[in-house]
Amino acid sequence: MDDWYRVDGQALLLSLRLAAWTTAVLVVLGLPVAAWIAFSRARWKFLAEAVVALPLVLPPTVLGFYLLVGLGPRSPLGGLYQAVTGRILPFSFEGLLVASVLYSLPFAVQPFAAAFAAVDRSLLEAAESLGASRARTFFRVVLPLSRPGIVAGAVLAFAHTLGEFGVVLMVGGNLPGATRTVSIAIFDDVQALDYARAGRTSLLLLAVSFAVLGVTYGLQRRARPSWLPR
Amino acid sequence: MAPALEARFVHTWPAGPRVEAELSLEEPSGPVTILFGPSGSGKSTVLRCLAGLERPAEGWIRWRGATWLDARSRAFVPARRRPVSLVFQEYALFPHLTVAENVAFGLHALPPSDRRPRTAGVLGLLKLGELSGRRPSELSGGQRQRVALARALARRPELLLLDEPLSALDGPAREETRVELRAFLTRLGVPAIVVTHDRLEALALGDRMAVLSGGRIRQEGTVSEVFGRPADEEVARCVGVETVVGARVVGRGDGLVTLVAGPCRLVALDPGLPSDDVLACLRAEDVTLERRSSGLSSARNHLEARVVALTPQGPLVRVVLDCGFRLTALVTRLSCGELGLAEGEVVTAVVKAPSIHLVPRPAAPGAPR
Structure with missing residues (x-):
C-alpha cells in the first residue's frame, strides 16, 4: 500500500481546534460557576450542582437532541443567532462549540470547584480580615492555591472534547472542515470498511490524547508547589 | 471617658x-x-x-x-x-x-x-x-x-x-x-x-x-x-491559681531567688528569668498553716498571716489570709478545728520554695510604655 500514512488530517485539526476553543470557553465560564458552587450558601445550590453534572449521566444523543432543537432557527436562541449573523447554529462549527461546552461542563467545573473548596477557609477569613474584597481574595488567594485543580479541569475538558462523538453527530452532522471531527471520521471509515485508515486515525488520536495527558500530569508533578508537604 | x-x-x-x-x-x-x-x-x-x-x-x-x-x-x-x-x-x-x-x-x-x-x-x-x-x-x-x-x-x-x-x-x-x-x-x-x-x-x-x-x-x-x-x-x-502577687527579685544564689512581695520576703527556685519584675503564683493546697512556728523546717517560707475569712468546701476549708498581700490556703476541716482557726487569728503560713511559681512580667500593668 502506498498510502499507509494517510489519515484524515483535516478532521484531526478540526477536533484539536474545537477542543482548544471549548477549553478556553470553559475556563472563562467555568471558573465563576465553580466559585459560586464552592462558596455560595444558597439553599438551592444542590440543584445547580445537579444541572452541571447532568452531561455525565445523560446519553449524548439526548443532550444532542435537545441542543439540536434548542439551537435550531425556530428556537428563540437559534432565531436570535440567525438574525444577528445570518447563519444557523446546527451543523456549524459554532453550534458544535456550544454543544461541546455544555457536554464537557462537569469535566471542567467539578475539578475547579473541588480545588476551590479545598482551600483552607481560615486563609479566606485572613484575607477578609486584612481588608481584601471578595474579588481580591479570589484572585490573590483562591486562584493561585487552586492551580493544580484548574489545570486538571482544563485538561480533562480538552481531552473529553477531543473524544466526543454522539453530541457532535446529533448537532454537527458530518460536514468536512466544519463539523467532521476525528471521531466521526473514524466512524465513517469503519462504515466504508476502510479499516486501515480507521485504525491509523484511531492510533493517532490515542497518541495525541495520551501525549496531552502525559505532558500535563508530568508538568503538574514537576511544578508541584513548594509549599506542599513532600 | x-x-x-x-x-x-x-x-x-x-x-x-x-x-x-x-x-x-x-x-x-x-x-x-x-x-x-x-x-x-x-x-x-x-x-x-x-x-x-x-x-x-x-x-x-x-x-x-x-x-x-x-x-x-x-x-x-x-x-x-x-x-x-x-x-x-x-x-x-x-x-x-x-x-x-x-x-x-x-x-x-x-x-x-x-x-x-x-x-x-x-x-x-x-x-x-x-x-x-x-x-x-x-x-x-x-x-x-x-x-x-x-x-x-x-x-x-x-x-x-x-x-x-x-x-x-x-x-x-x-x-x-x-x-x-x-x-x-x-x-x-x-x-x-x-x-x-x-x-x-x-x-x-x-x-x-x-x-x-x-x-x-x-x-x-x-x-x-x-x-x-x-x-x-x-x-x-x-x-486554678488562688494567689498571685507582684514581686521583685532582690537576690539570686544557689539556684534560688529571693523576692520581695509587699512586706514579705519569699524564696523560690530560680527559673532563670530575664527580668526582675515577676508575678509569684501559689496554689492554695501548697500553703500549710501552723499555729506557732517550730523554728526548724525544710520549707523556706514562713509568713506571719492574719485570717481574714474561712469558707468550708466539703471536707476542706478555704482560708483567706492577709500577710501584707492576700494569700489563700486550703486545709482540712480537721486541721482547721485543731488549729482553732477563726477570723482575726494570727498564724504562720508555710510554703516550700518549689511551690512558688514565678512568671516574668517585663512591664507592670499601667506602667509607662
Whole structure:
C-alpha cells in the first residue's frame, strides 16, 4: 500500500481546534460557576450542582437532541443567532462549540470547584480580615492555591472534547472542515470498511490524547508547589 | 471617658452552643486584655464576633463611637471594613506568598510607593528582615508567629485580636515567644485582646482579663484581681491559681531567688528569668498553716498571716489570709478545728520554695510604655 500514512488530517485539526476553543470557553465560564458552587450558601445550590453534572449521566444523543432543537432557527436562541449573523447554529462549527461546552461542563467545573473548596477557609477569613474584597481574595488567594485543580479541569475538558462523538453527530452532522471531527471520521471509515485508515486515525488520536495527558500530569508533578508537604 | 470597646451580644451557632459576651475595654488601662477560659467556653467565638467574621443575632458592638454591630437596627460592619486585625490560631499565612508579600497583603489600599517602606518597617520591628523572601513552609513556628503578627500590624489596626497566639508552638519556643510577645504588645501600645486557656500565658501577657466559661463571661478585672480574688467557684476552678502577687527579685544564689512581695520576703527556685519584675503564683493546697512556728523546717517560707475569712468546701476549708498581700490556703476541716482557726487569728503560713511559681512580667500593668 502506498498510502499507509494517510489519515484524515483535516478532521484531526478540526477536533484539536474545537477542543482548544471549548477549553478556553470553559475556563472563562467555568471558573465563576465553580466559585459560586464552592462558596455560595444558597439553599438551592444542590440543584445547580445537579444541572452541571447532568452531561455525565445523560446519553449524548439526548443532550444532542435537545441542543439540536434548542439551537435550531425556530428556537428563540437559534432565531436570535440567525438574525444577528445570518447563519444557523446546527451543523456549524459554532453550534458544535456550544454543544461541546455544555457536554464537557462537569469535566471542567467539578475539578475547579473541588480545588476551590479545598482551600483552607481560615486563609479566606485572613484575607477578609486584612481588608481584601471578595474579588481580591479570589484572585490573590483562591486562584493561585487552586492551580493544580484548574489545570486538571482544563485538561480533562480538552481531552473529553477531543473524544466526543454522539453530541457532535446529533448537532454537527458530518460536514468536512466544519463539523467532521476525528471521531466521526473514524466512524465513517469503519462504515466504508476502510479499516486501515480507521485504525491509523484511531492510533493517532490515542497518541495525541495520551501525549496531552502525559505532558500535563508530568508538568503538574514537576511544578508541584513548594509549599506542599513532600 | 467612655470605654473604647463596648460589646454585649449573643451568638448562637446553628444547632450548636450559645455564646454570650459582655465586654468593655477602657483606655488606656494597659494594652492587653486576656479572654480566658477552658476550651469550648466560647472564647474564639467572641473574638470572631469582634473581628466581624461572625454576625451575632442579638446585641451590639461599639468601638470608639462607631457601631460595628447593632442587631436591632441591622447595622453590621463586615470584617474587611473594621480597623481590627486578627491573628489566627494556626496563623493562616498565605503559603504561596513570601514573608514580605504576606505582610504587604493588607496594604493594597495604600499608594504603591507607601507599601514598601511600611512593609520594611514592620519586618524590621519584628526582626524578620532577613526572612522576607522565604515562604511560610521554610519558617520555624516562632518565626511564623512573628510573620502573622507583622501582617496584622502592617495595617496599623486600632485593635489587635490574637487567638491562642502561642498554642501552635511547643516547649522552649513557647516560653521565649511569650516573653517577646508581651514586650511587643506593651511597646506598640495597640489595645490587644488575647484568647488563651493557659494560665501562665494569661499571667505573662495580660493586664486585664475576662474569664469565660460555659459561653458566658464570669468575671472581668485586672489579672491579679481575677487570679487573686476569683468572683466565684467557677472562676476559681478555671483559673486554678488562688494567689498571685507582684514581686521583685532582690537576690539570686544557689539556684534560688529571693523576692520581695509587699512586706514579705519569699524564696523560690530560680527559673532563670530575664527580668526582675515577676508575678509569684501559689496554689492554695501548697500553703500549710501552723499555729506557732517550730523554728526548724525544710520549707523556706514562713509568713506571719492574719485570717481574714474561712469558707468550708466539703471536707476542706478555704482560708483567706492577709500577710501584707492576700494569700489563700486550703486545709482540712480537721486541721482547721485543731488549729482553732477563726477570723482575726494570727498564724504562720508555710510554703516550700518549689511551690512558688514565678512568671516574668517585663512591664507592670499601667506602667509607662
